[in-house]
Amino acid sequence: MTLRSREPGHIGHVSRPGRELFPTASPRAAPPGHTDNTMETPVTPDVAPVRAERRARWLARWLARWLAPAIVALIVVADVSAFWLRRDSTDAVRLSALSALILLETVTAATVGLLVVRRHPRHAVGWLLLTHGVFVAVVLGGDGYTLGLPPRAEALIDQLGLGVWVLLYVCLALIAYVFPDGHFLNTRWRRFVIGCLACYVLLIAVAATDVAEFRAEYPTLDPVLPALPGYVAGPLGVISLVGVAVSLVGAVVAARARLRRAAGDERLQMLWFAWAALAVPVGLVVCWLDYWLTGSAGTLTVIGVTVAGSVLPLAIGVGILRYRVLDIELVLSRTLTYGVLTVLVIGSYAVVLAGLGAMIDDRSAAGLVGVGVVAVAIQPAHARLRRRVEHWVYGDRRDPYVALRRLSNQLDETTEDLRRSRARLVTAQEEERRRLRRDLHDGLGPSLAAIVLKLNAVSALVDDPAAGRLLGELREETKAAIAEIRRLVDDLRPPALDEVGLVAALRQKAASLSRYGSGDGRPPLVIEIEGPEGSPLLPAAVEVAAYRIASEALTNVVRHAGASRCLIAVTMNGALEVSVADNGSGPGDHVGHGVGWTSMRERAAELGGSCTITRRPEGGTLVRAVLPLPEPPLPEPPLGEPPLGEPPLPEPPARPWADTARAERS
Secondary structure (H helix, E strand, O other), X not given: OOXXXXXXXXXXXXXXXXXXXOOOOOOOOOOOXXXXXXXXXXXXXXXXXXHHXXXXXXXXXXXXXXXXXXXXXXXXXXXXXXXXXXXXXXXXXXXXXXXXXXXXXXXXXXXXXXXXXXXXOOOHHHHHHHHHHHHHHHHHOXXXXXXXXXXXXXXXXXXXXXXXXXXXXXXXHHHHHHOOOOOOOOHHHHHHHHHHHHHHHHHHHHHHOOHHHHHHHOOOOOOOOXXXXXXXXXXXXXXXXXXXXXXXXHHHHHHHHHHHHOOOHHHHHHHHHHHHHOHHHHHHHHHHHHHHHHOOOOHHHHHHXXXXXXXXXXXXXXXXXXXOOOOHHHHXXXXXXXXHHHHHHHHHHHHHHHHHHHHOOOHHHHXXXXXXXHHHHHHHHHHHHHHHHHHHHHHHHHOHHHHHHHXXXXXXHHHHHHHHHHHHHHHXXXXXXXXXXXXXXXXXXXXXXXXXXXXXXXXXXXXXXXXXXXXXXXXXXXXXXXXXXXXXXXXXXXXXXXXXXXXXHXXXXXXXXXXXXXXXXXXXXXXXXXXXXXXXXXXXXXXXXXXXXXXXXXXXXXXXXXXXXXXXXXXXXXXXXXXXXXXXXXXOOOOOOOHHHHHHHHXXXXXXXXXXXXXXXXXXXXXEXXXXXXXXXXXOOOOOOOHHHOOOOOOOOOOHXXXXXXXXXX
């Protein structure tokens, strides 16, 4: 059978035999008695979502190419028309300045929105800026659009426009919710904004039916829309005003939440937005100053609103398109520092001047004292204010030592987490090894041993030589399988740990390595084991690590130490401690560099413990391993069953050397 080679663009296509052997979909169940001889219809992917996405992208690009420039042109025409219709006003200079400021704000917002949507056609912030330009043009130039209309039409438009002042803030508030990526933080914020927008609409509707306000504003016109009853308009007006106020507060909260969790480029973009938002309190201060000086909202109010409304869109556009053009962190920190410092200086001087002016009549002397107080207090105030602002903008980066200390703590926490994860993995691995060994020991091994016995019984009953040979071969193969399984079981973990426990297993190991004198010139070696009575229940990983470390230390004593005595002590007090001490020559300069020393340390470190190798003051080597225990160990009797049908191990012989060594030590 020849397979068709796959060409570029045909990944996933298989040959017809492959489709027959591995169908992509199970065939439908046919009715009884019905035979379907037609070919199975291939499954085609659903392309409707792809087509819808392409259609949406094409529509967004078309709107950004044609509709957005048309909106900018419409705003310019509307501003010029409003100025032209009011050109016969008595205060032509003030009207010209007002029209220029309105044109500046509306065209700035719309132009920035145009640039954003041309770069990102589906970006919500760009379309909100365009809408903001339209709303500002309608609200600030609304009086000029009704000139020359019939009285009834003029009254209807003016009555509908009583509450449209809220449109000056709605788009900027929405931008705060979706800046800089054009999406809400989550679904709950989207639902919250939808509820707030309903309050905006409700406020405009309730204000349009306020006949008393309309007659006070336009005494020469008769209202067209009927008035709502007071018991209905009052609660609805309060609810709508509260909703508008909550939406503005929520915009600040949403922007702050996004700034706190932002990182990298998104944080730089949010800092641009934070810097732009400073224009709002500046504009409010200008408006309050105008009202304090003139008693009404005059030219300064229009200037404050217009400047704030122009700076904010510009910074928003830079935050989306060119957020790396300046070091925004430095710009923001300096703006906040000197802006707040200026307010503090002016306020302090005014307070001192007012206080001294009430006590003395010489205003010059009071002014000099005020200047002196401000000069003395400005330097410490500037230093403290700068530290706070830089901490808010830069975080710990303003202080390298704090940043390094925090980084060090994070690295320590990460290392500790990795250590705990490694210990859990090693523990799980050893527990699984212990489970597998017990399953093989108690299940498969006895079953195979029983098969051998049955084969022996069958061989005794069969007289056919050929059958006897086959049974003999089968018996030998089964014995080989038993031997292989025994080898696998022994490789999983030391068998003595499951048979007699840790302390007794170490005693067996010590018995095999002890020397009672030989003709090779080496001195006798007495190994003594001290540990808790019984067989404590230990985690599999801790048990194996302790046995391996002690075995490796004993091997080093036998091979390299030249010692005559060795003591292994096993203690448990919140952790398992295994120490191996000898009276040999002690560790040399190579300690810590050998494979055995390294393996002991690594086994302890895998479980979050430690293993140290030091020289004893009286001579010899001390290996001390401390392995943490998850919980106090519980005694567990040994299994007591020989592995895979073997006879049980004999009890270790009496060791007179242990009693002699204990007596010598005492």
